[in-house]
Amino acid sequence: MITMDNYEGWLMRYADGELNDAERAEVERFLQGHPELQEELEEVCSVKVTAPVSALPGKEALLHKEGFYLSPVWRAAAAVALLMVAGGITMLLNNRSEEKPLVAKVEKPRQEHIDTIIKVSSLQEPKAASSPDRVHTPTAKEGRPLMGTPEVRQECQEVAVEVSPQCDSDEIDEPRRGDTATIPTPTLPHIRGGMLVVETDGLVQQEAQLADAPSTLEKIQEFFMRPE
Amino acid sequence: MTTREYNDCVRRYGDDLYRFALRYAGETMAAEDAVQDTFVLLWEQHREVNADKVKGWLIRILYRRLIDEHRHETVKMRNEKEEMRKEESWRQHEGFELHDALQQALNQLPEQQRILLLMRDLEGYDYAEMASQTGISVDQVGVYLFRARRTMKKLMEDYR
Incomplete structure (x- = not known):
């Protein structure tokens, strides 16, 4: 219930559109009984604070170099992927080392x-x-x-x-x-x-x-x- | 938030926060320090701060920073030199006479009324957001705003 002891908050919320339909109707009934408060409300609402257009000095100094950031989950996934790639490369190299080298050989005269x-x-x-x-x-x-x-x-x-x-043997040596x-x-x-x-x-x-x-x-x- | 989001935040909100702090503190040096400190703290905690809620986080930190500074300033006696520096800083802006009247009135407001008035008029916060930021009820936000505007009206008329 709106009274002369609590009307400030009600009027301000009314002026700022913070009330529902029922509350707004109640405020309007209260103002009809107190026309002096209607005038006061209009004066109060005429006050508007502004600020000069100003740029924050030293804004560029607050910026930080943008690096590549991964969340912990993605970091873990990236680590697993890296290990898999490294393992694959290792296996590939091992297989290649077992093959005969692609180097010409000359058979030693027997x-x-x-x-x-x-x-x-x-x-x-x-x-x-x-x-x-x-x-x-x-x-x-x-x-x-x-x-x-x-x-x-x-x-x-x-x-x-x-x-x-x-x-002594039939083995094939490097030339x-x-x-x-x-x-x-x-x-x-x-x-x-x-x-x-x-x-x-x-x-x-x-x-x-x-x-x-x-x-x-x-x-x-x-x-x-x-x-x- | 990422480093990129942090940098976007500095570019997007830096000037708005500075204007907010400028109106609250009434001088450029204090406003600049408060905003710089706020962004330094954001960088230190940017990994834990949600990018979607960073605006509220910034206002809350800046608000506390300004309140602490204001309380510190009111405890110590300001000498004449400091007052002259504050006045001079405002003369650097266009239309400083109007702002000076507004600023003189703002400086007379209790800190909570001043903050709420700036949140509402400069940042467009609704009552729920202001209540959340300042830790008071929505009804009390209305009361403080009404009293702040009524005081401002009277002080500005006296100044003229």
């Missing part, structure tokens, strides 16, 4: 295909005193037997023939510096690409540069063609 390797340098004609121990080609002038005789053959075998290293490649050859020793080539049961080993290959080659071919 022992049964290699009989001899002719050291061409040892068959060169002697030149001054450069390598007197190894370069030793017999000549008639020196009173030594000519190429093709049993003595020369024996000397050539002793001086100029080396046997390739033994290959290394110094390994030799196999290519088909004709029957007799010959020169190819400046190298002296000697057939060894269908396979060939080629070695050092031949300085004066034609003359030496002729002697070697004669040696190989003569019957025992």
Whole structure:
């Protein structure tokens, strides 16, 4: 019930539209009995507080760098997803490591295909005193037997023939510096690409540069063609 | 709320809060400090604050900050220099004479009436929101507002 002791709140709520229909009707009946309060209400409602248009100084300093934020639930989901991706990558890498590497391999010449390797340098004609121990080609002038005789053959075998290293197994190794490649050859020793080539049961080993290959080659071919 | 929501909040409500604080405190320095402190507190707690209710949160914090500052200011004696600084700060705004009369009247109001009047006129709060923010009943909000406006009317007429 509205009285002279509590009318302030009722009138203010009435003016601000905070009452329902019944309460509004009650206020209007009260004001009809107190016209002086109607005038006071109009004066009170004329007061309106405003504020100057002002911008907050230093507003930009209050801003913070925007980062990527995930709620705890999404953070947990992201962690699980990350672990799954990491596990998948690990499994993939393990599977790939079990496969044969995509690197070319050269089969090492096997022992049964290699009989001899002719050291061409040892068959060169002697030149001054450069390598007197190894370069030793017999000549008639020196009173030594000519190429093709049993003595020369024996000397050539002793001086100029080396046997390739033994290959104990059939395993395939990575190619290394110094390994030799196999290519088909004709029957007799010959020169190819400046190298002296000697057939060894269908396979060939080629070695050092031949300085004066034609003359030496002729002697070697004669040696190989003569019957025992 | 996220950092982006916090920044949006600063851009969206910063000026309104400053105008609110400016009217309540009557000087730029105190208003600026109160709003800055309010946003600093919001940043410290922004993870826990609901973005949908941040406006009410800001007004409540600012209101308490202004009340505390006002009580602190009334305890200590303001010297003449401070009064001159306050008056000068208002002269920086256009139409300062009108605002000065309004401000002088506002400064005479009890703090609760002043806050309610600013909430209603500057922020457009309804009675339920004001009651929630200030912790008083809806009926009491009406009483305080009626008395605040009646006092303001009388003080402004005396000033003129």
